[in-house]
Every structure is written in structure tokens, then in C-alpha cells.
Amino acid sequence: MTEDLTRYVDDPVGFVADVLGEAGMPYSKQIEMLEAVVEHRRVSVVGANGCGKDWAAARAVLWWIETRPDSKVVVTGPTQRQVEEIVWQEMREAFAVAEERLGGKMLASKYRIDEKRFAIGFSTNKACNIQGFHSPNLLVVVTEAHAMPQDQIDSIKRLHPNRLLLVGNAMTLEGEFYESHHSRRARYHRIKISAYDTPNFTGENGGVPGMITPEDAEELALDWSEDHPSYVAGVLAEFPNAQEDSLVGRDAVEHAMERWTDCHSERSERPLIVIPSGVKRSRGISRVRVPLRTNAP
Secondary structure (H helix, E strand, C coil), X not given: CCCCXXXXXXXXXXXXXXXXXXXXXXXHHHHHHHHHHHHCCEXXXXXXXXXXXXXXXXXXXXXXXXXXXXXXXXXXXXXXXHHHHHHHHHHHHHHHHHHHHCCCEECCCEEEEECCEEEEEECCCCHHHCCCCCCCEXXXXXXXXXXXXXXXXXXXXXXXXXXXEEEECCCCCCHHHHHCCCCCHHHCEXXXXXXXXXHHHHCHHHCCCCCCCHHHHHHHHHHHCCCCHHHHHHCCCCCCCCCCCCCCCHHHXXXXXXXXXXXCCCCCCCCCCCCCCCCCCCCCCCCCCCCCCXXXX
């Protein structure tokens, strides 16, 4: 007889520790992720490379399916490889040590308990393919969310998921994932996981093999410098002010726009300055309106 795990419906950390414990224990930031999915409808996690965010996302999938009747999970990402070899691989490892206590069957990119209760992982190049997955208990997990096209994110929203978990890196200056930490931040519970938050830096759990190490961070600092966008995103988990090929940082442009608004709030139209040919601009900024020189103080 399949074990009744509904007692963990609001306790993903207990589920991971008690049911999946032999596959490893979560550290504090992973615990924060798991608990956030209980409390918040939309959660966006930006993390350093190798910080264990997909480890937690995979275990959240198993917890959701095993503790809720008529539940479904959709796991998607930019490519099928990323879905199968990142999230699903983590799910397979957790399932392997707890199979006797779990009620589902693990397949290549599907975890099935019955016809109305399953998790499925896929990638698509058509937003219309992300339709039809309706359930009173629907969780959608987006891995590598920084690279997901906006039309696919919009299709996910039309599923009306009970919970939406975005997991990604600070490697873009546009799109839903970026905006979930900026202009749409009020709509998401946000979590940042820097390399300096992880066990190989803090000593928590005695360190974790395979996660980013201080030696890794030091090598990257030497390769790039600590203010290089790749270091800022990949180690500090912070969205860089400007990407590597940009001349003008987004912060500078936004600050100029705010100053113009303060000085000229009575005018309805802002002057448009066309960026000259050959000058590169920050990604995510399409038409940049900045103030013309005026006599205003």
C-alpha cells in the first residue's frame, strides 16, 4: 500500500528530510525556497551558478505531487536538455533512494501516479503547446527562466497555476525573470542565492560536493575581474548594470529618465534621442528617452 504523505502538504522541508533524506539535506537557502512555495503564489529565485537551486526545485515537484490529490506539475525550460538533465535528473536521484515510500512511477520526463496526478517536463518552441494542463492543484516550474521567451511565460500564466516557481541566473536585462526582480517585484516573492550563501562558503552542512567553491569564485575573479558582468551574475547572483557589450548602463539611463520626469513633469511628451549608428546599447532598452539639455536648474 502506498504511504499517505498528505501530512506533509504544508511541510516541504519535512518531506525532503523525512522521505527523501537519504538523497541529501537542504541548506538554509534551499529551505527558504521550499517554504516560499507554500506561502506565495509566485516565487522567483535568482542564483549563482552551482548554488543548488534546481536541487530544491526538483524536490518541490515530488513534494507537490505526493501530498496533493488531483495535482499536476509542469516543468519547462528553454531546451529539453535543460529540463531532462537538470531538474529531472535531480528528481531521479531523489526518487531512487525513496522509491518504496513514493506513489509514482519515474519515466524519462514524466512522473506519474495516475491519470489525474502527474508531473511532466518538456520544452517547446511554440507557446500554444503550453496549454491544457489544468488542475485544482497546479505547480509550474521554469528552469533557466532567464532564457524563457515572454510568449511562453504568458502562456504559463494563462494556465492559472496555484504556484509558479521561476529559477534562473542574473544573465539578462529583460523579460519576465528580470522584471520579477525589478518592475514586477511586487507580484513575486523573490529570493537571491549568492555563492557566498552556499555551504562551501559558509560551512553549512559541512559543505556540499559539486556546488560552487571559494576556489571557483577566485578563479573567475582572476579570469574576468569582480566587476565583470559574468562574475556579478554568476557568482554574486546580481543583475549587472550593463552587459558586456554595452556602452551605457541601464541604471544610468533609468536615472536620467527619472531626473527628466522630475524637471519636466508638466510635459506629456519626452524628447527622443536616437542612439547613433555604431553605438551599442544595453539589452532590454529598446527606445531610450533621455533629457535634452535645458536651462532648468
